[in-house]
Amino acid sequence: MSPTPSPTPSVPAPGRVAIIGAGPAGMAAALSVHQAGHQVTLFERNSQARPAGNILNLWPAPIKALGLLGVDIDDLGAPCESIFRNLKGKQRVRVPLPEQVIRDYGGGFIGLLRPDLYERLAAALPEGVLHTECRVERIEQDTRSARLHLADGTVHEADVVIGADGINSLTRRTIWGETPIRPHNLQLYGGYTFEEPPTATRGLCVLTHSRTVQGAWTSIRSKGRDGFQWWVLHAHPIDTPVPTDLHAAATRLAVPFPDPLPSLIAATDPQHVQSWPIRDRKPLKQWSRGRITVIGDAAHPTSPYAAYGAGMATEDGYFLGRRLAGRDLTDHTTVAEALQAFETPRKPHTSRQSQTAWALGKVFHHAPAPLRLVRDAIFDRTPLLQKVVGEGTPGEILKQLDEIDIAEQAFTAARSQI
Template sequence: MNAKTPDTPIVIIGAGPAGMAAALALHTVGHTPILLERYREARPAGNILNLWPPPIKALQEMGVDTDDLGAPCHTTFRGVKGNIRADVQIPDDVVKAYGGGFIGLLRPELYRRMLAAMPEGVLRPDVEVTAIEDLGPTVRVSLRDGSSIDAAAVVGADGIDSMVRRLLWGPSERREHKLHIIGGYTFADVPGVERNEVVLRHDRTVQGTYSSIRDNGRDGIQWWVLEAWNPKAEPPADLKSHALSLARRFPGPLAALVDSTDQKHFQRWPIRDRKPLKRWSKGRITLAGDAAHATSPYAAYGAGMSIGDGYTLAQELTGVDLTDAAAVVAALGRYDDRRIAHTTAQVQQAYVLGKVFHHAPAPLRPVRDFILDKTPMLQKQVGEKSPAEIVAQLDEMGAGLVRA
């Protein structure tokens, strides 16, 4: 297993969206990926999800079935009384081309479709990596069972607590946003729901949101509430009761949606990230997904950026002689150059939005809300600038993946 062959694989560590995307895209362009997952199966860390057009395009190029993948949604940021603070604008031609543009779905369905497209033998579950050593001609990946794989390159897609990131760039502290989300989904028919809309409201301290989803031919609603929370504090003992207490602060159907949700469809997660890196790659080793750019849900783009990482990595490695160390290093450098500025901007904007909406000192909140309600500031940033930057990624992605 240690002998180098002309078909030396590229090893990807972690079978989340970034790892699966990297494996699918690299296979598409003619390389041999090996996707290692430490759990017994590739399993989603969460339930609710939204995707922008760039990851939808990337999935299509990788051979993933995106037909009827999610519910098309139009997004507005609103005040607690329903006034529009920002209308998120996606061009009509993009909406038409990508199944509604911004779509809502359940994370397990994304996994199911990506796994359905995965070539046999690529995913190796229940395999734990213990060490990685860049030998120059190859990278040796040592496994818990005592065996090893010599790889042409290694992609660390192993999440926010990435071992690969720590190996490359040393330890770094998690950046606590001091926020948490409680979310869930329901297929109940709740009166007053605005279908195919992301209704995102803020009062002085809390966000309450719901949006349409599509899952296996069923139309439903995902919802979430977000508030400041001390990361050292114990989580609420009863997620449903706590979520209801927050949802009732908002007019409309949000509280009824929470109330109609089965307990098993609730989830809570604290929001944290790590400060962005200036480089991801070193030698023949690089990063993707949360290992590179863990992102607050305020960006609604973490999984989407992860899928884009895999797509871009494969583009840069297309046609590269993997026995040529200089060529591999150069390709990974180009991958960094294409991905880091965009992902860093999204990570930082999400962090700042969390600060603005949930950590403003009490005396400043009326001033903040006056600015958000009476000026075009939020419209320009989250309604126009940010979606325009995301949609611009469609052009940056080029014509697609060149099939081997």
């Protein structure tokens, strides 16, 4: 008598996943969900996936995630090491990472232009995934599915909806109601140039603080060209108009700073200067409800003081797609469990970054005048800032690299069953 064959494991059919917003979070999620074997539709309200800013830094963890998602990361940016200094040049913080990590990912982090990241992500998207000039006006859900109501009157049905629609997220409002934007009362001016002042040193990101202003510069690479990005950041009430001449405003703020910052600003074409207010929202305690979740700035908008907003958004998209691999997305309970498994390890990491960035902005730019001398003495004479930033940041980066390794192992196992 021949043995009874073992039953073939049932394989869930591909699910339908809709993503709102084609920024780093949305495009990374689209790539990861597609690799997980599900049908994905990415809705972008503009005519193309386009960045809201011009300059960017990426740490090793999001670079690793991008590579695993099939994005071309070759020569994406310039390798850099991050250093904090006071106005006299005294080093307050150095952000070290293991040599192996630096070799594997092109530096402690890389400096690049934000449009270059968008171009690489968009180029990796499978044909037919990205739908532009599609504005989502309303989202609803029940235990069977979720529906997106578009401005043109059409309705798109999905098993999972991912809101990657930024700080003013419709998705977030839909599932959690209106929560206030938290203004930092800070204004940032940033630009880039491919001219190279003799005082600029490649391979560095130098952040310098005066009593009230942060001035910084970083090596970048863009389409095979070497250059530098820079920014200056100061206290500025959210309801006060920003000067119309952004280049002149940045030049004035940089006057007290040592070269190469003033020289880099002077060499920058005024058309390559942008300015934006620093804002965020308090971290959500829960990202997902039912079949809907939020990622990136929709979940945890973060001040540039963390230098990690686009990086965390990219990681969100990567991890979410991995959590959906091998799942039956038609089943409401399965979806809720998968979304919870995704967000549970992400929330402590993203909350820490956003809250630390908020606190650093307050400390460096909103301290009462009598306390600034005390603050600077503490930062210059104690290891406090080194412990908070110089040790805390590498620890978080290495933890995320390990989390990606764990996720890839589970993803490979899930995909082998399909």
